[in-house]
Amino acid sequence: MSWHLGRLCGFDLETTGISVETDRIVTACVVQCGGKHPTQSATWLADPGIDIPEGAAKVHGITTEQARAEGQPAGQVVEQVVAALVQVVNSGIPIVAMNASFDLTMLDREARRHRVMPLTDRVGDQLRVIDPRVLDKKIDRYRRGGRKLEDLCRSYEVKLDGAHSADADAIAACRVAWRIAQQEPAIGNASLDFLHEKQIDWAREQAESLADYFRRTPGKEHQADGVRTEWPLIPHQARAGES
Template sequence: MKLQLKNPIVFFDLETTGINIAKDRIVEIAILKVNIDGKEESFCYKVNPEMPIPPETTAIHGISDKDVKDAPTFKKLGKEIAKIMEGCDIAGFNSNKFDVPLLAEEFIRAEVDFDMKKRKFVDVQTIFHKMEKRTLTAAYKFYCDKNLEDAHSAAADTRATYEVLLSQLDRYPDLENDVEFLNDFSSFNKNADFIGRIIFNDKGQEVFNFGKYKGQPVEAVLEKDPSYYGWMMKGDFPLFTKKVLTNIKLRGFNKK
């Protein structure tokens, strides 16, 4: 099975200081770029997160403070990573819920202008969970009949994710070998931000997906309760969520 592509696609995986999208940082990023002609390019970078890596996190991925103390920061790497990913669709394992939102945060902090919303996103874990409901190690064994060596190594996980997707396309006739289809299939919600605090309803309106205004149009809420904007901007929400919120607020001003 060869992946049919309209654009190049990058499979990527992050190792991080933790799982808080708003606060934690990347310590390693691995990228497998598959070009339209099938040619593959691999990249892997250690990243200085500019914060301590908790011992319990090191125990999972094996990367300690000393491993990254001399590595470049994401601010220094951001433009290079953006250049690799420019014009590419994006895929990963649990990427829509974690890797993509966290990478978006890092791009914003590094002041790298990279519009991730122009991409198609394929989350191989979502396809797996909809079809079989297991983990990457189990997926690799189930679909590829291989044992995943060096699990939680970003490079190994990235390669395994790519191979699992190819095997999923072979196994399931209902899956179309088309990145746009896979983008739609591997998304549970139509998110306006990456973590699903703001989603699109059936009318294409941005609505809140949490809290006391859940299900209500964001623009209408900000009109009737302007203080809610300030509360969110001061709150522990990802930078990208705040960026989306601000864009909606500015759009409302422009309509007046």
């Protein structure tokens, strides 16, 4: 059976910012859907332990005050999210994550921060990821316009309820992945093992192309060095003082 006709697991985080090394998780969602079974969704609100910048709060709607009053301790949230994803991976279900290298790297760094065993340390090479952003760039490289989740939802005629809430984004990512697989038999009929490996190559090529664009664009040259080519996770490099 084609992978997109089976169970999928959407994963999404909303955070204090866009730095995977220094920012923190605010909300998280792990949702299992498809495969002719009922949708099962788990969501978390964390107290990140730092202030949530006003700009981030405007995106996802969670203020510092709300997170402190209603959120679980961040370490508990991280442990529970990692455990939920371990169960998914061990069941052979692919994780669907829009711009996976952000969410999975953020979760990895938070796990290390709170002394939780990271996902990849627990599941090893069993991890299989589907990234709608990588797939979309591969099949429609020259389409004009943005490549954010809401852009892809418009392009693939997918309903998005409440953009920038973790639960809405997680289920929408699954819907976009399903639609791409339906429209592109080469992707829909590929094995998960093959597709995961190909996305590693495609993501690297896409990142290299972006870096080259920055180098050739006046005023953006400095951004080229910040482009990372690793997918679906940026490897951790211990810094001074870290264990």
